[in-house]
Amino acid sequence: MRRHTITPRPDWQRIVEEQGVVYPLTRYPDDTLRPYWDESAYYSFSLPEVEALEEVVEELHELCLDAAAFIVAEDRFASLGITDRRVAELVADSWRRRAEQPSLYGRFDLRYDGTDGTPAKLLEYNADTPTSLVEAASAQWFWMEERFPRADQWNSLHERLVDGWRxxxxxxxPGPLHFAHSEADELGEDLMTVAYLRETAEQAGIATTALSVEAIGWDELSGRFVDEQLGFIRACFKLYPWEWLVTDRxxxxxxxTLDNGGGTGTTCWIEPAWKMLLSNKALLAILWERNPGHPNLLPAYLDGPRELATTGGYVAKPLLGREGAGVSVHEAGAAPVVRTDEPCCYQELAPLPDFDGNRVVLGAWVVGDESAGLGIRESAGLITDEYARFLPHIIT
Structure with missing residues (x-):
């Protein structure tokens, strides 16, 4: 794994916007605009390196499914902050019926520096509402074809997504598959992610239609969700977290009306409800509890940092945080802090590797149960937040 600087393509912003990355710039607190899509540098990997990472990703996915089964079997929902028994029972039923429900994709965030003998470490898993998909599946592939036409890329996302739908x-x-995003998305990232996934579904031969989450209606007479044309919503892909979906009005x-398979309800939601088990930071602690010492896991706990406060430091992560929101970093030797503002997972501090002053995290994609591609984000600090940049990669 190496980082290389390169001159961006002339008119790069127009090019990537036409490819669906309509959010190529990020506005910083000082009101300046700086590239989110950053092709002033790229990363290269060897083929054996990528093949080894693919195996790690698929093993991690299997470990996460094992952890989900454990949570359901042992009724550990409270560890995830799921204290509403009805929600817990719906998630458990969804898990048991998972073979009857469509489920598409997820993204692992990994710490990896390419050093021989240093394994990739799981930072977190988002299997409910992962983004950065359009740039990973589409824009970086076209960038490679233009800049390095004889190279390859860890990227079978598009083909696997189409095949997954098929x-x-x-x-x-029966009826069209609805695709819903939230109007609260001001950048357009959620809109374009949903539009891209809708395109892959259509290429698989599935009839689709689009609407916003805010436009979903409720018909009191029929007891069904309806779209803007008052058509029944029998199936809906939503880029809207489950923890919001079950708690809004x-x-x-x-x-x-939840259809968990077998025709027991009236609306099938994608991703399914059991994905709540894999998009909660408590999963990290359950994984460590089930697999202590695993080379691709970091020690993690729910009741406090334990020995991490003195051995190597720790990171406190809100159970339902996104884009680094609410994450706090605690160096070794500092007095241990158990946060009371919200439930957290306390994970061993594994500082992101530094490449030319940039902190990098690998976003490894899973479609179905198979590794499907890579997206790379860089940040200035230890936390990958909303100001992170996306950089393309190649396999040499």
Whole structure:
């Protein structure tokens, strides 16, 4: 793994916007605009390196499924902050019926520096509402074809997404598959992620239609969710977290009409409800509890930092945080702090590797149960936040 500087393509912003990255710039607190899509540098990997990382990703995915089964079997929902018994029962039922429900993708965030003998470490897993998909699947592939036409890339995302929809089309109820994003997304990232996934579904032969989450209606007479044309929403892919879906003002209706497979409800939501088990930072502690000492895991706990406060430092992560929000870093030797503002997972501090002054994290994608591609983000500090930059990569 190496970082290389390179001159960006002329008119790069127009090019990537036309490819769906309509958010190529980030506005900083000082009101300046700086590239989010950053092709002033790129990363290269060897093929054996990528093949080894693919194996790690698929093993981590299997460990996460094992942890999900453990949470359900041992009724450990409270560890995830799921204290509403009805929600817990719906998630448990969704898990048991998972073979009957469409489920598409997820993204692992990994710490990796390419050093021989240093294994990749899991930082977190988002298997419910992961973004940075358009740039990973599409824009960086076209960048490679233009700049390095004889190279390759860890990137089979598009083909696997289309194939994933095709294989699961029989699980969808009749009628169009709705694709919903939130109007609260001001950048357009959620909109374009959903639009791209809708395109992959259409290429798989699935009829689709689009709307915003805010435009979803409730028909009191039929007891069903409806779209803007008052058509029944029998299936909906939503880039909207489950923890919001079950707690907003339509939450009771979601639970009343949830189709977990087998025709037991009226609306099938994608991702399914059991993905709540894999997009909660408590998963990191459950993984360590189940697999202590695993080379690709970091020690993590829910009741406090324990020995991490003195051995190497730790990171406190809110159970449902995103984009680094609420994350706090605690160096070794500092007095241990158990946060009371919100439930957290306390994970061993594994500082992101420094490449030319840039802190890098690998976003490794899974489609179905298989490794599918890589997206790389850089940040100035230890926390990968909303100011992180996306950089392309190649396999040499």
């Amino acid at each position: 294989k699961q089309a029989h699980l969808l109820p 339509f939450g009771e209706h979601v639970m009343d």
